[in-house]
Amino acid sequence: MNDVLQTIHEVCRVIIENITNPEKRLYFGYLISSTALAYYxxxxxxxxxxxxxxxxxxKTWLSQSAKVDYLLLIFNSFVKVILIGPYLFFGLYIAFYTDDFLAKTFGYESIKLSVTQTLILxxxxxxxxxxxxTYILHYMMHRFKFLWEFHKIHHAATTLNPITQYRIHPIELILVNCKETIVFGLVMGLFDYLSVHQIEKITFLGINIFSFIFLFFGANLRHSSVKLKYFNFLEYFFLSPYQHQIHHSNLPEHFDQNLGSKLAIWDWMFGTLLCSNQVKKITFGISKEEDKQHKYNSFVNNLYLPFKNIYKAISNKMK
Structure with missing residues (x-):
């Protein structure tokens, strides 16, 4: 019983941290800055x-689609506590072994960065x-059917609000966190080696300036009906909130476009970029063909339908 209560306590802490932790997108400071931009x-x-x-x-905040968003936020908080949280230390192990490999291979004398150089680089x-x-993983989720079945949950939202960011299937949540853990571990290990351990590990864990700028300047409007656009030339480098809303469009000509997270350069390089001035009107959701019976309006369906659809696809191929 104590274990159950402890888990519930941890889940509540994770949910509350979304608002109180400046590393989280829903941090109250970023909500205030997004509200100011929305007023503009x-x-x-x-x-x-x-x-x-x-x-x-x-119609947005009390829609059935929004209710699924809220329930998935709570459910995925349990997933984070039970499955993801205990394994985040894996990133530190990756960092340690990366540093150890580089030290044994090249030694410590050839390159040594200062603290300032290390933090900047x-x-x-x-x-x-x-x-x-993130762009590559997102691209794969759109291109490979078995991954799309899980990612489809996010795109099934027919109304967008900031909590829609957390409307993702637990399998996608695990994949994204695994990817982030590996990237963080490798980069941390590399710069721990290059700085010859001058920097405390906790420093590497802090929020960086680019994330702060991204979160402060309207990241919460990406999942909203507030059409915040940037200057056209700027949208080739940074994805505006409206560009991400285009990504959620259920019109075929907008499918698989604007796959980037913060930067637009990857979409620009690989031909998946759509700027705001190229799109006049959008409606949110997946194609009518994929949701003929509005099955994705149900919280339970959003959890089990990907498995059902993948099983059905495999069964059909084996016949």
Missing amino acids: VYYKTKSKKTFWSYIFNK YTVSLTLLSDFT
């Missing part, structure tokens, strides 16, 4: 609604590698 868009659109009804539309390297690998 509201002012520019000259909407006749009140600002309150503009950002807190009942570590931050830039981690940001670029993490963002690029």
Whole structure:
């Protein structure tokens, strides 16, 4: 019984940390900055609604789709505590063995970075590698049917709010965290080696300036109906909130576009970029063919349908 209560306590802590921890997207400071940016868009659109009804539309926040978002946030908090949390230390093991391998292979005398050089290069390297690998994983989730069945849960949202960010299947959650752990471990190990252990491990764990800028300047509007756009030239380098909303469009011409996380350069390089001025109207969700019976409006269905669809696809191929 104590173990159950402890788990529930940890889950509550994880949920609350979404608002109190500046490393989390839903941190109250980022919600405030996003609200300010939303007001700018509201002012520019000259909407006749009140600002309150503009950002807190009942059809968005109280929709069946939104209720699935909220339930998945809670459910995935249990997954994080039970399955993911205990294995995050694996990143530190990767860092240790990366550092150890480099030291045995090249020694410590050839290169030595200062603390300042290490922190700058570590931050830039981690940001670029993490963002690029996120693009690759996201691309694979759209291209490979068995991965798409899990990622489809996120795209099945027919209304977007900031919590839709956490509307992901537990299998995708595990894959994303494994990818991030490996990238973090490798980069941390490399720069721990290059700095000859001048920096405490806890320093590497802190939020970096690029993540802060991304989160502060409207990351929460990516999953919303607030159409915040950037200057056209800027959208070739940084994905605007509206560009990510285009990614959630259920129109075929928008499928598999704007797959990046923070940076647009990968989409630009690989031909998957759509800028805001190229799109006039969008509606959210997956194709009508994939959700003919609106099955993805159910929390339970969102959890088990990917397994059912994959099993069905394998069975059909084996016939």
